[in-house]
Amino acid sequence: MVKTFRYDTSKQWYKGNTHIHSIASDGGKSFKELAELYSSAGYNFLFRTDHWINSNAENDMEQYPLLWLDGMELDGQDHTGAYFHVVCLGRLTGIRNEAGFEAGLHSAQQQGALIILAHPHWSGNSLEDCVRWPFNGVEVYNHVCHWLNGKSNGLVHWDAALNHNPDVLAFSADDTHLRPGHPGWNGGWIMVNAGECTMPAIIAAIRGGNFYSSCGPEIQSMRFDGDELHITTSPVRFARIVGPGFRGDRKGSFDGHLITNFSFPVLTEWQYTYLEIEDEQGRRAWTNNLLK
Ligand SMILES: [Zn+2]
Ligand SMILES: [Zn+2]
Numbered sequence: 376m377v378k379t380f381r382y383d384t385s386k387q388w389y390k391g392n393t394h395i396h397s398i399a400s401d402g403g404k405s406f407k408e409l410a411e412l413y414s415s416a417g418y419n420f421l422f423r424t425d426h427w428i429n430s431n432a433e434n435d436m437e438q439y440p441l442l443w444l445d446g447m448e449l450d451g452q453d454h455t456g457a458y459f460h461v462v463c464l465g466r467l468t469g470i471r472n473e474a475g476f477e478a479g480l481h482s483a484q485q486q487g488a489l490i491i492l493a494h495p496h497w498s499g500n501s502l503e504d505c506v507r508w509p510f511n512g513v514e515v516y517n518h519v520c521h522w523l524n525g526k527s528n529g530l531v532h533w534d535a536a537l538n539h540n541p542d543v544l545a546f547s548a549d550d551t552h553l554r555p556g557h558p559g560w561n562g563g564w565i566m567v568n569a570g571e572c573t574m575p576a577i578i579a580a581i582r583g584g585n586f587y588s589s590c591g592p593e594i595q596s597m598r599f600d601g602d603e604l605h606i607t608t609s610p611v612r613f614a615r616i617v618g619p620g621f622r623g624d625r626k627g628s629f630d631g632h633l634i635t636n637f638s639f640p641v642l643t644e645w646q647y648t649y650l651e652i653e654d655e656q657g658r659r660a661w662t663n664n665l666l667k
């Protein structure tokens with residue numbers, strides 16, 4: 376099978392967050408307050424992912440300084456007893472908490488939502504849990520879980536999902552609550568490359584994986600010439616190509632020297648290959664699987 380390079384970074388970068396709670400569920404801020412706050416930090420779009428709320432941003436006539444998109448967070452146990460939180464991106468109707476987790480997940484899939492396994496470390500998910508349901512993505516970083524008990528990192532769970540399906544996408548997200556006891560925001564986000572910041576363009580770019588996840592560093596451009604990947608970033612200490620198991624390659628040093636332009640050969644025989652960069656403060660960013 377011929378694999379093609381996933382990314383086209385020739386359009387605009389748009390900053391967004393795929394996991395946000397408002398006063399519609401257990402968050403402390405209104406959509407207006409959230410939009411103003413996030414807009415001030417350079418965000419272009421946000422997803423409404425209140426717990427079990429069928430959001431309807433399209434019918435919201437309020438004016439906001441950024442684009443609101445629809446979603447929902449489900450939670451509960453599946454038939455094996457495993458506990459899940461799942462973020463669904465897309466306009467959903469008729470999903471009810473009372474019907475239970477599996478019914479909600481099934482309905483979201485039927486309605487064409489993008490299904491993301493949220494904060495698997497915090498939920499206590501096993502690696503088998505990551506492949507029991509056909510997740511489109513896994514949260515590799517969740518900012519509120521970092522604050523709550525440090526269980527923010529979903530890289531091992533994403534790795535398990537990629538070994539099963541190399542198209543599973545990585546998401547870094549805030550899981551914003553902004554109420555007493557949950558103060559964090561702007562700690563994890565995605566950068567989408569799209570022609571315009573509209574619902575169809577952003578959703579299509581996310582579905583295609585034409586975005587990266589970050590807790591700090593920026594990827595400015597990526598180009599694949601058939602053998603090598605050429606990357607331009609904000610100043611970073613390390614850059615790593617990551618494949619299954621121990622496979623990988625790296626650039627950078629511990630001597631304080633920072634890099635912004637580098638290249639890697641990309642091995643098409645690996646089940647998956649992604650790029651990870653790390654800045655001086657240890658904050659990381661991740662691409663999706665580079666090939667598809
Ligand atoms: Zn959650
Ligand atoms: Zn949440």
